[in-house]
Amino acid sequence: MTKGRGDQGDAPAPENPTTPPLDPKVDYELAKDELPGWFGYVEWEDYPEKKKAAHEILISHEFPPPPEFQLEPIPGTNPVLEGVRWKEWHRASQIPIIDPNSWFLRLEGLVKEPKKLTLADLQDESKFPRMERLVTIQCSGTRRIEQISLYAGEGDEMINAPWAEGAIGTARYVGISLKKVIKYCGGLVDGAKHLELVGADTYFKMSEVMNYAISVPYSKVQANEVMLVWEMNGEPLPKIHGAPVRAVVLGYIGARSVKWLYRITAIPEPTKAPVQSREYLYFNQQVGKHNQRWTDGIQIQEMPVSSAIMAPWNKQVVIHEGKISVKGWAYSGGGRWPERVEVSADGGFSWYMVPVENLSPKHKFAWRTWHTELPCDVEGWIELVVRCWDNSLSKSLWFMMACLYIIDTQPTEVRNAWNWGLHVTSSAHRVRIYSVNKSKERTRARLEEFEKRGTSFVPITRPTEFPFMTWEEYDEFFAKAGPRDIEV
């Protein structure tokens, strides 16, 4: 039988029959599962020679460049990109699927008593008290599409995915505090100041292969703000969220809440893993491909205060009677919380406060959703804008208040916060809508005419096929107002 496209020779049979056949040229031996019950997990850090071999393979290939999606017109789809490279990457590296009974957590490095703990150990309430929190996890790329729409930045589809205002989520997590686990290991050796959290998933950057890793300062752990969780919204943590155990770092960006957590290493300095040292950096506006250095970026840990309008949508025609229903979310990182949400129907000139009773309850590490009826007399294209004030205002001395206003709400324009990595779109969220105020007589009459004629008013760009006024009305107007062209 001739070897065809579906014949893999000696390559291992794919686990999932719907996955396309594996490439027979690839050395899958290098990327085979390390442990029974740990599907899709490869240990790279403990085997420098394997890491080197993978690097040799990666540099020996000519990979196609990522798809261009910023210098081209941005598709009106959601998501904007299909994530082809994401999918390819996941197919090559696999998403870890770990049997909870086989799972264990390694605690090592500068901990006094290195340990290997099972899930049963963590769930033993005699060792570790249970901890439950409502937590918002926000990607530092939330609302990145607004930056991209203004100016292109670094364009890797995988890293800099063009998220809109939905790359944020809130859930109730159950687990334990990492502080108690460190204490159970006898605490840290002198000089240890950071904890490196490592996931079982494979990550790669600049032709280097590694396990996903970040680090958090030990002080964050000591504040009981780093959780190890196995339950989300009353269910066991789903696979895609990092089952069986993930970190949830309260008030930090999502990239720090390592999924498929399997190793915690106490270290003296922040990890040099790329996600911590070279990515998720917030650059000055003038830093880019032509002059970048990693040391020029601010490490993104806590997100600044932010907010978004969830409805109405951009380009929506909103027919109303002088008030527009608006709803959205508001969030601040680092344990700060939204105190006040303000909305504008005039592009940010006048601001209305969302009534406090229209905000969801306060939580230290969670967003608040809100809704309001925003007065709007104006017709035609308007810009709804939202901004949020967080509680860090109240920490300050009263006489500094005027100054602190600048710090604690959001910049007005996208350009104010645009940066090469397209991170932290913290500017006031703007939504352009077409306002049709039915409380105005002429507007009401026109809408009735559309209805009477059975003609759709939308899309508004479609030319109206019936006259806007009679010639009698037209002549009467100019008889009264004087002609369009005058001689003297």
Next chain:
Amino acid sequence: MTKGRGDQGDAPAPENPTTPPLDPKVDYELAKDELPGWFGYVEWEDYPEKKKAAHEILISHEFPPPPEFQLEPIPGTNPVLEGVRWKEWHRASQIPIIDPNSWFLRLEGLVKEPKKLTLADLQDESKFPRMERLVTIQCSGTRRIEQISLYAGEGDEMINAPWAEGAIGTARYVGISLKKVIKYCGGLVDGAKHLELVGADTYFKMSEVMNYAISVPYSKVQANEVMLVWEMNGEPLPKIHGAPVRAVVLGYIGARSVKWLYRITAIPEPTKAPVQSREYLYFNQQVGKHNQRWTDGIQIQEMPVSSAIMAPWNKQVVIHEGKISVKGWAYSGGGRWPERVEVSADGGFSWYMVPVENLSPKHKFAWRTWHTELPCDVEGWIELVVRCWDNSLSKSLWFMMACLYIIDTQPTEVRNAWNWGLHVTSSAHRVRIYSVNKSKERTRARLEEFEKRGTSFVPITRPTEFPFMTWEEYDEFFAKAGPRDIEV
């Protein structure tokens, strides 16, 4: 033989063999050429019953809506649209191709002695002195794409074509002044105040068929600002420009310079032809599909002062040594001329004057092109902006100057002048470029590294595949500056 797609039955054979076959269901008899030597000309105004029959046909058909191009992502092509409906329309109505020897001009209505003049009559210098002018003809839709990119407006592909900064042109025209022709007809009857200029091309709007028509005030004719021309840049007027004779109305929008001119009618009031009475109107920002009346629009005759950057292009990467070469055009309608052009490299905060010697010569009815070397230290995404001051400033009293500055240059932002018809994009033209200043050491070093490695620097969105600094440099930086996370 079975009748197939290519078999037209009794329909007339197409004139041009490359034209697709005509539709056998269409009554071509109605639209047949009126005069020998006048191909593509149909007289609608003199035959109300024909006009009515065409209307009946148009309302009996369900036409597909125009293509949506504003609410979707705007393609990055030039032109933005293929003009499918333009082409269909031209195929149905034909562009007039008139034998110069068969052509004549009718002068009628409230002229004292109605006449019919041939081209030889017009060219008879004993009757009419020759007139030659360098003239800029600008479409009121020039730079409309900037309005569309901000907000959608009325969306007929044909009417509101998404022009960029190129819908303007300058040529040397030869012909005569219409004033002399009117004088040759004995002048106007009392009460005549406007001249309706009618073209041989067919126009339609709201299911009505008509010859293209507009009107100009008689005062404009008396000022020798309406030409009848047959020569353009030293050549006979090309077919597409309205051969054998078109009007050129100096300082008015292009829509008034009627092509394939064949009839001039003296009338007491501006014509009610749609191009003059119902289109080319400049509405207030709040007027749109929901509340429009024709009387709410300002009739667009003269374009306000305007300008555009022709190079660099939007999204271009510009590598320079601290100065950016910029070039463009500047124009003002109504016989006003550009006095000063100013450019900004910081979005309109600071303005540099284009040296006067870098502007092309002044002409009363023509643009000025310009070029300059614009100082720019800043790197990354910047916005080049251009604005122009015209001479109407100098007409005013000196003590009113501060006030008149507001009137005589361009609005800063597109929104300031956005209107439903997407006409008159008079706001300062903005071009976003990515500035790479090679006079900066780090930038120069990085560019050299790209060159050394044989890696293209563009597109800038493509991730850089080599490190930005060594770990030694990295460690040295933090040893000196202190760590990213601090404890106390």
